[in-house]
Amino acid sequence: MRLPAMRNARVVLPLAAALGLAGCGAGTALAGVHDAPAQVTNQAPISPEAAQQIVERVITKVDEADRARPEVAKDLRAEAFTGAALAVAKASDQIGEPAAAPNPVSRTEAPKVLAMSRGTGWPRLIVAQTTAGDGGSVLNLLFSPDARTPFRLSASATMHPGASVSALDSLTKGSPVVTEGAGLAKAPKDLLAEYAASLAFPKPAKADDVDGSDQFTVGVRANAAAQAKSFGKLATLTQKHEVQPDQTLAIQLRGGGALVFALLERTDTITLKKGGKSLTPSAEFQRLVRKKTLTKSAELKSYETVVLTVPERGKAAVVAADEVLFSAKGA
Amino acid sequence: MPVLASVPVVAKRAVLVALTAVGLVLLVLGLWFTAHLGLSGTATFTTKPASGSIAVLEPSVLNRVDQPVTVTARAAQGTQLWAGLASPSDAAAVVGDAAHTSVTSAHVNSWSLTGKRAGTAEALVATHADIWHATKSGTGTVRVTVHQSDAPESLVIANADGTPAALSSLTLTVQHSTWVFQSLLCALVGLLAVAAGIGGFWQLRRRPTTGGGARPDSARDAEEVAA
Numbered sequence: 001m002r003l004p005a006m007r008n009a010r011v012v013l014p015l016a017a018a019l020g021l022a023g024c025g026a027g028t029a030l031a032g033v034h035d036a037p038a039q040v041t042n043q044a045p046i047s048p049e050a051a052q053q054i055v056e057r058v059i060t061k062v063d064e065a066d067r068a069r070p071e072v073a074k075d076l077r078a079e080a081f082t083g084a085a086l087a088v089a090k091a092s093d094q095i096g097e098p099a100a101a102p103n104p105v106s107r108t109e110a111p112k113v114l115a116m117s118r119g120t121g122w123p124r125l126i127v128a129q130t131t132a133g134d135g136g137s138v139l140n141l142l143f144s145p146d147a148r149t150p151f152r153l154s155a156s157a158t159m160h161p162g163a164s165v166s167a168l169d170s171l172t173k174g175s176p177v178v179t180e181g182a183g184l185a186k187a188p189k190d191l192l193a194e195y196a197a198s199l200a201f202p203k204p205a206k207a208d209d210v211d212g213s214d215q216f217t218v219g220v221r222a223n224a225a226a227q228a229k230s231f232g233k234l235a236t237l238t239q240k241h242e243v244q245p246d247q248t249l250a251i252q253l254r255g256g257g258a259l260v261f262a263l264l265e266r267t268d269t270i271t272l273k274k275g276g277k278s279l280t281p282s283a284e285f286q287r288l289v290r291k292k293t294l295t296k297s298a299e300l301k302s303y304e305t306v307v308l309t310v311p312e313r314g315k316a317a318v319v320a321a322d323e324v325l326f327s328a329k330g331a
Numbered sequence: 332m333p334v335l336a337s338v339p340v341v342a343k344r345a346v347l348v349a350l351t352a353v354g355l356v357l358l359v360l361g362l363w364f365t366a367h368l369g370l371s372g373t374a375t376f377t378t379k380p381a382s383g384s385i386a387v388l389e390p391s392v393l394n395r396v397d398q399p400v401t402v403t404a405r406a407a408q409g410t411q412l413w414a415g416l417a418s419p420s421d422a423a424a425v426v427g428d429a430a431h432t433s434v435t436s437a438h439v440n441s442w443s444l445t446g447k448r449a450g451t452a453e454a455l456v457a458t459h460a461d462i463w464h465a466t467k468s469g470t471g472t473v474r475v476t477v478h479q480s481d482a483p484e485s486l487v488i489a490n491a492d493g494t495p496a497a498l499s500s501l502t503l504t505v506q507h508s509t510w511v512f513q514s515l516l517c518a519l520v521g522l523l524a525v526a527a528g529i530g531g532f533w534q535l536r537r538r539p540t541t542g543g544g545a546r547p548d549s550a551r552d553a554e555e556v557a558a
Contacts, residue, residue: 031510032397036390036483039419046461054461120420147424148457 044116044174045124051171054151055111055128058142062153065089082143082152084247084263088303091326111140114165115251115259118174122146125154125177125251127168127259132158139165139307139320141249141261154249155261157305157320160215165309165319167254178250178258184310185209188250188260191308191316192243196264201239202228209315216306216321224268231270235279240267241304256312264304266323271297281330289330298330340535347531354524361518365511367442372510375502376437378444382497385431385456390419390483392437392444396505400477403502404488411491412473413458413466421462422485429454430495437503444503455493 028034044051058080065076066089081089115127126142136158143154169175181187186194186209198207199217201224212218220239228237247263272279278293285300286292307320368374380386386404393400406412417425430453434446458466464484467475468491475486490496 031513032507033395036394039390039483041420045418045421047464050461050464120418122424144461147421147462148427148460150457150459150461 039120041120042118044118044172045120046116048113048116048171051113051116051126052111055113055126055140055142058151058153059111059128059130059140080153083154083249084244084261084303084305085141085153085155087244087247087263087326088156088305088322088324091303091324113171114139115168115175116171117177117251118169119176123177124151125249126151127251136161139261143249155247155263155305155307157261157307157322159307159320160318163214163317163319165253165259166257168251168259169254175254176252178252178260181258183252183256183312184258185313185316186310188248188258188262188308188310189243189245191310192248192260192262192264195306195308195316195318196241196243199239199241199264199266201225201237210308211315211317214318214321216304216318220266220304231279233273233275235270235272238269238271240269241265242267250310253309258310260308260310260316262306262308264306266302266304268300268302269297270294270299285328285330288325288328291330294330296331298328300325300329301327343531343535347528347535350524350531351528354521354526354528357517357521358525359521361514361516361521364514365518368510368514370511371506372508373504373506374439374442374510375504376442376444377500377502378434378446380432380434380446380498380501381448383430383495384448384450385426385429385495386434386488386498386501387422387426387431388434388444388486388488388501388503389446390485391435392503393477393484393486394479394482395437396507397479398505398507399479401474401504402477402486402488403472403474403500403504404496404498405472405500405502406496406498408471410471410496411468412471412488412496413456413468413491413493414473414475414486414488415456415458415463415466416475416477416481416484416486417462417464419483419485422487425457425460425462426450426487427454428452429456434501444501456487456489458489458491458493 061076061080065073065080068076077086077089109131112129113126114129117125122145124144128140128142130138130140132138138156138158140153141155142151144151178184178188181189191209194205194207195210197205198210198212199220201221204221224237224239231237241264244263244265248260250258250260252258270279272294278295280293281289281298285298289298302323302325304321304323306318308316308318310316388402393402402414404412404414428450430448430450432446432448434444436445437443438445464481465475467473473488477484477486488496488498488501
């Protein structure tokens with residue numbers, strides 16, 4: 001009787017094992033156990049609600065930093081600002097008074113998240129709109145360079161009256177970060193260099209790819225011309241604008257084009273001519289350079305935060321801009 | 332068994348052995364699952380992560396069911412614990428090369444969680460980073476319920492200051508009431524199969540054969556009468 005039993009076992013055991021294994025697979029499916037879903041990598045990395053909370057937190061910190069006493073303001077600024085916005089915020093320390101740029105976060109309404117960068121990579125961007133105390137709209141760019149560093153305000157500029165920004169992708173979908181300039185009329189780096197050269201005084205270069213009819217561009221050119229005219233034969237004025245390449249960040253608009261945030265450094269150089277013995281600058285300038293008269297030259301440095309919309313084809317336009325003086329020297 | 336009347340006895344026995352064996356397995360499994368899952372259908376998996384490392388529970392243990400999963404981490408009394416949920420790539424980026432224990436699988440046979448140690452750096456978890464979908468803190472114990480709406484997610488557990496926590500236990504529980512019925516059904520089916528198998532053997536025993544078992548019952552009866 002042992003032999004048949006052994007024969008049975010040789011047939012039954014593999015059968016039972018096969019059934020068992022098959023049963024395990026079927027069992028997990030029946031029990032509702034499945035593989036973990038794959039991570040989606042072509043959408044916004046955080047929810048719109050989370051982005052809104054982040055923006056509100058950053059804006060609140062910026063408010064605190066702006067209102068803080070000088071001895072604590074430095075630390076608060078380091079927590080709230082980065083990049084161009086930090087440079088602009090520090091300008092108030094360097095010239096010994098609050099920055100001339102409109103406070104981007106003095107607002108009357110809750111900030112509105114306009115766009116968020118797409119994908120799981122870094123850096124990540126959030127574009128938000130705030131309303132200034134005077135009712136003007138302010139475009140804010142929040143930046144996080146890596147997973148360990150929280151978002152901070154990277155750039156902020158007041159929108160020109162009547163200016164508009166084309167639609168961005170939904171907050172759920174996210175908007176790609178523009179790094180090179182593919183699909184744009186011109187790469188942001190080249191475009192900004194062209195724009196900066198077109199602002200130079202007294203010899204501006206021609207800017208074929210930037211529409212220079214906006215309030216800021218017209219104002220910068222007009223002010224330089226008026227100032228030079230006021231100096232008459234006593235002094236000359238030269239004005240140079242330099243792009244700070246590390247501070248240029250861009251995010252793609254829906255359907256093509258990009259929204260570009262950039263920082264320019266403007267240098268105004270006033271040189272007395274031989275015929276001019278001395279120059280009495282304005283009261284503000286006197287306070288900044290701590291001199292009542294200039295006998296040789298003066299140099300003023302300012303930050304210009306500009307936001308441009310760059311289409312797929314056609315001319316870019318400056319939609320928001322602010323400037324703040326951060327250095328003044330005279331002799 | 333009219334259908335099996337023409338089947339050789341050896342084959343009948345093989346079928347009955349298989350039926351009884353499968354039934355027995357199902358019965359034991361069903362009872363075993365019922366005993367562990369309880370009437371609420373709660374599966375509990377436990378481990379003790381290596382001391383001095385950050386614990387990271389991967390989607391392969393958090394997001395394999397459609398039900399919420401609750402993770403409870405315990406440490407010495409008074410320890411300030413912190414837990415944060417993030418997408419897997421963000422969690423990996425924030426933990427980086429820091430020494431951590433990555434919990435990657437749950438085993439039903441031992442009701443335990445298993446994982447592997449990775450990283451060597453003495454880095455802190457950036458608890459203030461903007462990657463966390465949700466965070467929770469607790470003293471001595473921190474409990475996080477992972478809903479599956481944002482799956483896949485990873486759960487990072489550390490001390491409140493971001494340093495590695497000395498966890499005494501890490502427990503993952505999933506409640507699925509259907510599992511109770513499935514376990515009981517499994518046991519019932521197993522019981523029926525065992526009963527059918529034993530019943531079949533009983534019937535074969537009552538009709539002994541001369542071996543081979545190829546002859547029809549009518550012929551066997553005639554032979555027995557002649558003897």
